[in-house]
Amino acid sequence: xxxxxxxxxxxxxxxxxxxxxxxxxxxxxxxxxxxxxxxxxxxxxxxxxxxxxxxxxxxxxxxxxxxxxxxxxxxxxxxxxxxxxxxxxxxxxxxxxxxxxxxxxxxxxxxxxxxxxxxxxxxxxxxxxxxxxxxxxxxxxxxxxxxxxxxxxxxxxxxxxxxxxxxxxxxxxxxxxxxxxxxxxxxxxxxxxxxxxxxxxxxxxxxxxxxxxxxxxxxxxxxxxxxxxxxxxxxxxxxxxxxxxxxxxxxxxxxxxxxxxxxxxxxxxxxxxxxxxxxxxxxxxxxxxxxxxxxxxxxxxxxxxxxxx
Numbered sequence: 001x002x003x004x005x006x007x008x009x010x011x012x013x014x015x016x017x018x019x020x021x022x023x024x025x026x027x028x029x030x031x032x033x034x035x036x037x038x039x040x041x042x043x044x045x046x047x048x049x050x051x052x053x054x055x056x057x058x059x060x061x062x063x064x065x066x067x068x069x070x071x072x073x074x075x076x077x078x079x080x081x082x083x084x085x086x087x088x089x090x091x092x093x094x095x096x097x098x099x100x101x102x103x104x105x106x107x108x109x110x111x112x113x114x115x116x117x118x119x120x121x122x123x124x125x126x127x128x129x130x131x132x133x134x135x136x137x138x139x140x141x142x143x144x145x146x147x148x149x150x151x152x153x154x155x156x157x158x159x160x161x162x163x164x165x166x167x168x169x170x171x172x173x174x175x176x177x178x179x180x181x182x183x184x185x186x187x188x189x190x191x192x193x194x195x196x197x198x199x200x201x202x203x204x205x206x207x208x209x210x211x212x213x214x215x216x217x218x219x220x221x222x223x224x225x226x227x228x229x230x231x232x233x234x235x236x237x238x239x240x241x242x243x244x245x246x247x248x249x250x251x252x253x254x255x256x257x258x259x260x261x262x263x264x265x266x267x268x269x270x271x272x273x274x275x276x277x278x279x280x281x282x283x284x285x286x287x288x289x290x291x292x293x294x295x296x297x298x299x300x301x302x303x304x305x306x307x308x309x
Contacts, residue, residue: 095157
């Protein structure tokens with residue numbers, strides 16, 4: 001088994017510089033807990049008007065409650081699986097919609113493609129469409145909460161080895177990660193977060209404090225393609241060879257990226273929801289399509305297992 005030390009010198013500084021650039025220019029992705037953390041951050045930045053609209057759409061459920069829903073949904077509706085990620089090759093620096101976002105599997109004539117960047121914008125439009133029923137808009141909200149989390153998980157913006165699912169690793173000396181064999185994608189979904197040893201309340205507090213300390217509020221904007229490009233950059237930097245050992249040094253350095261992405265995902269989710277729900281008269285603008293297919297029906301809630309990508 002090979003040992004991976006990684007290119008981690010000055011990674012924290014480099015990550016910060018990259019985040020600043022975004023601010024100026026402006027499986028599952030994450031496991032259940034990562035999605036909830038992103039939603040918990042977003043809840044702290046919603047306007048009163050947006051909070052009211054969320055409550056009308058979700059009832060007693062919160063954004064954090066519904067954050068993992070789309071992963072459960074795709075177990076019954078596998079045609080939605082490709083909506084969760086975008087396959088940018090490691091040899092490319094930026095997202096290309098024609099190359100990296102395939103034509104809709106369910107409806108090849110649809111102007112909307114099957115990748116996370118398209119589907120974020122699609123569900124933004126549906127959430128802001130007041131001609132739709134409350135149920136349809138609630139489904140759009142659930143997808144949107146999840147997909148904005150997805151696009152901030154770096155390995156959901158990498159096409160190589162199925163986003164790292166095909167890269168077997170040993171995590172801190174063990175080949176088992178919870179109930180499944182360790183792979184690089186799963187390490188980023190779950191294990192780096194788990195290794196922080198924080199309960200949900202403490203982890204959320206840490207993310208909120210990091211937002212304040214680093215003044216990340218100014219980086220809450222942007223659009224899905226930019227978010228995907230930044231995630232892709234992080235994934236390329238964090239790649240390891242098959243059968244690599246994920247060391248304590250790797251976890252320490254990459255946890256900085258994980259925290260930044262969880263926090264920024266929450267800030268950007270809040271910005272999107274505030275824009276749509278607090279000002280419904282200003283509808284979301286899609287990429288290029290002028291029509292969109294109807295959303296599939298809601299699926300029943302089941303307990304998910306560790307999934308493929």
